[in-house]
Each structure stands twice: as C-alpha cells, then as structure tokens.
Amino acid sequence: MKNATFPARLPSAHHPGGRLFVVGTPIGNLEDITLRALNTLKTADLIACEDTRRTQKLLNHYNIRTRTVSYHEHNEMTRAPELVLEMEQGSSIALVSDAGTPVLSDPGFRLVHLAIRHKIQVVPVPGPSAMVAALAVAALPMNEFIFTGFFPAKRSARRKALGALAGFEKTIVFYEAPHRIVECLRDVHEILGERELVIAREVTKLHEQFLRGSITELLAFLKKTPARGELTVIVGPGAAPEAGGGDGASLREEIERLKASEGLDERAALKSIARGRGISRSEAYRQLQLEKSTEKEPS
Incomplete structure (x- = not known):
C-alpha cells in the first residue's frame, strides 16, 4: 500500500510526560486484580475515582497511598479538563470506576476522548468485567453478541431500544437493576420472543x-x-423466523405461557402476543381460531 494516506487528525506522537491509564479493578473479589494494575495504582501521580470512598477500600487493602480525586458523571464536565491540564504538565493519572473497567457502562468516556484530542497517551490496563465473566460460564453461543449496557429506565424508551434489536438473532448482553428486572424481561419476551436466558447475580x-x-x-x-444485587443478563440467540411468522410456538402455547408466568387472562395475553409479533389483535384472534379449528379436525 505505497500510496496509502492517513488523516492528519491521527498524530504519531503523544504529548510528552503525562499519561492516562484506564485501569480495570475488581468487581467483587478484591483478589481479582492484576499485578500490573496494582503497580500502576502505586506509581501514578493521581487516581481519578468514580467514588473515592469505595476506591480507598481497595487501596487500603493493598497498602497503596496514591492521592485520589473524584471523577464521576456529575462532575466530569469540569473535572476532565482539569485532569487533562495536569497530564499536560507531566502527571500520570490512573482512571478507575467503582468496579470493573471504566467507560464500559461507567464514567470515563469524556476524559479518554479529551485526553486523545490533546495528544496524551492513553494506556489500557485490562481487568475484570462482569459481562465477560458472565459470558464465559453462560453456555450460550458467544461467537457473536451485542452488549447494550443498561437499557433506558423509562419503559417507552426501553421498548424502542429493544425494538431495534428485534432482527438481531445472536446473543444479547445487558446490565439491569434488580427493581426493574421483571418489567424489563416482560418487554424482552414481548419484543424478542421466547429465548434461553442466563441471569448472573453478584458475579465474583x-x-x-x-x-x-x-x-x-x-x-x-x-x-x-x-x-x-447487580445483574448481568444474557439473552440467547433467537430462532430464525418461520415462513408463517412468529418464533415457532403456537399462539395457544404462547397464551398458556403468559397466563402461567404473568397471570394474564386469555384476552390480555393475546393482545400482548399480537404486539410482540407485530400484528393486529384481530389477526392474532383469527390465527388462534384457526389453530383451534385445526386441533378439532379428526386425524
């Protein structure tokens, strides 16, 4: 590729001196931390923490005395430029979240983005991830998957996000709060259909x-x-849709499942299934009557 050109906005040289280390920390078990991460936390000039009190427990456990400063979603607009200025003056800063890897459903994106714009070297120091740990033991296909972080708390927005995944037939991974998990799974069932599921709770x-x-x-x-506790949800791949539509289960079977799992009557269950399949309630009713008449025919 002799004639290949590269955009000018991707510089080959970094700002001298200061660096930003994005450090993965334990998600539960304090022993799940690498030697490299410990050394980085010990030798950094400053540790930017999502919650200084929680990070201090980890630092105390390993007798690390590095100075800490808060960096979270409520102060990142002002704190990120301050930290970049320190790195431009030669400081090395370690960025950590309360648990796991910063930026992945945790604060950090703005600081990483700003550091790169200012030509400061950003160094990943890999560590634990609830998503990866849960996937490793889920026994569900993971050669292809999508990670969505947290779905929106508002139901309409969550259903919209799930609707965008309706055609994705691979594994889906997301985080959810315990007080929203039932409502969220109801929406997943309605929109994505019946699937195999693994819920990982309090990983490690x-x-x-x-x-x-x-x-x-x-x-x-x-x-x-x-x-x-904290939940990681893994939704297995969906079955390829059949020529007649649906997820392979009959309407009668779907209705019985909803009646058993959610206590719905037949009318409410049929309405829910129709919405999930993208058909009108009258069309769902017509298909149900057709199924019933077929079952009554002598073999």
Whole structure:
C-alpha cells in the first residue's frame, strides 16, 4: 500500500510526560486484580475515582497511598479538563470506576476522548468485567453478541431500544437493576420472543448466583423470589423466523405461557402476543381460531 494516506487528525506522537491509564479493578473479589494494575495504582501521580470512598477500600487493602480525586458523571464536565491540564504538565493519572473497567457502562468516556484530542497517551490496563465473566460460564453461543449496557429506565424508551434489536438473532448482553428486572424481561419476551436466558447475580461476590432457563421460567421464578444485587443478563440467540411468522410456538402455547408466568387472562395475553409479533389483535384472534379449528379436525 505505497500510496496509502492517513488523516492528519491521527498524530504519531503523544504529548510528552503525562499519561492516562484506564485501569480495570475488581468487581467483587478484591483478589481479582492484576499485578500490573496494582503497580500502576502505586506509581501514578493521581487516581481519578468514580467514588473515592469505595476506591480507598481497595487501596487500603493493598497498602497503596496514591492521592485520589473524584471523577464521576456529575462532575466530569469540569473535572476532565482539569485532569487533562495536569497530564499536560507531566502527571500520570490512573482512571478507575467503582468496579470493573471504566467507560464500559461507567464514567470515563469524556476524559479518554479529551485526553486523545490533546495528544496524551492513553494506556489500557485490562481487568475484570462482569459481562465477560458472565459470558464465559453462560453456555450460550458467544461467537457473536451485542452488549447494550443498561437499557433506558423509562419503559417507552426501553421498548424502542429493544425494538431495534428485534432482527438481531445472536446473543444479547445487558446490565439491569434488580427493581426493574421483571418489567424489563416482560418487554424482552414481548419484543424478542421466547429465548434461553442466563441471569448472573453478584458475579465474583460472596452470593454469586447464575439463574438459567427460558424467559418465561425465569420471570415466574423472579416473581416469587425477587432479585437482589447487580445483574448481568444474557439473552440467547433467537430462532430464525418461520415462513408463517412468529418464533415457532403456537399462539395457544404462547397464551398458556403468559397466563402461567404473568397471570394474564386469555384476552390480555393475546393482545400482548399480537404486539410482540407485530400484528393486529384481530389477526392474532383469527390465527388462534384457526389453530383451534385445526386441533378439532379428526386425524
């Protein structure tokens, strides 16, 4: 590629002196930290923390005395330029979140972006991730997957985000809060259809737990046993749609599942299924009557 050209906005040289280290820290078990991460935290001039109190517990455990400063979603607009200025003056700064890897569903993007714009070297120091840990033991296909972080808390926005994934038939991974998990899974079931599911709870912590089953089965379980702690949800691949539409299950089967898992009557269940399949309620009713008449025909 002799004639290849590169954009001028991608410089080959970094700002001398200062560097930004993006450091992965434990997500529960304090022993899940690399020697490189510990050395980086010890030798940095400053550690930018999502919550200085939580990070201080980790630092105390490993007898690290590096100065800390807060960096979170509520102060990043003003704090990011301040930290960049320090790095331009030669300081090395380690960026950490409360748990796991910064930027991945955690604060940090603005600082990383600004540092790169100012030609400051940004160095990844890999560490734990609840998403990766959960995927490793989910036993669901992971050669292709999409990670969505947290879906919007507002139901209409969440359903819109899920609707954009309706045609994605690979594994989907997201985080969810325990008080929203049932409502979220109802939307997942309606929009994406029945799928295999793994819910990883409190990964690497004392009460680590993995729940496995269909969406319907785990919805029924969570209604009786409310979830606690941080949740990583892995939704298995969807089945390729059949020529007649739907996810392969009959309307009667879908109705019975919804009646059992969510306590809906037949009318409400049919309305929910119609919305999930993208058809009118009258069309769903027509298909249901056709199924019933077919079942009555002698073989």
